[in-house]
Amino acid sequence: MHVIRSRRAWKAADTESQAASQNWPAIARTIGQIIVLGVLGGLCGLVGGMVILKAMAYYS
Secondary structure, three states, X not given: OHHHHHHHHHHHXXXXXXXXXXXXXXXXXXXXXXXXXXXXXXXXXXXXXXXXXXXXXXXX
């Protein structure tokens, strides 16, 4: 009885890992989008900060 239960659990875990491996491109794409958005946001923040600092230096 215990052997059957563990085998069933192992089978479920195996199908779960297969689903995760099939879903991997979508996960990688999402991570890539997050990285790209973070880099773009950082660049925008950097440029915006430099513009604000230059404007403050110019007007002061």
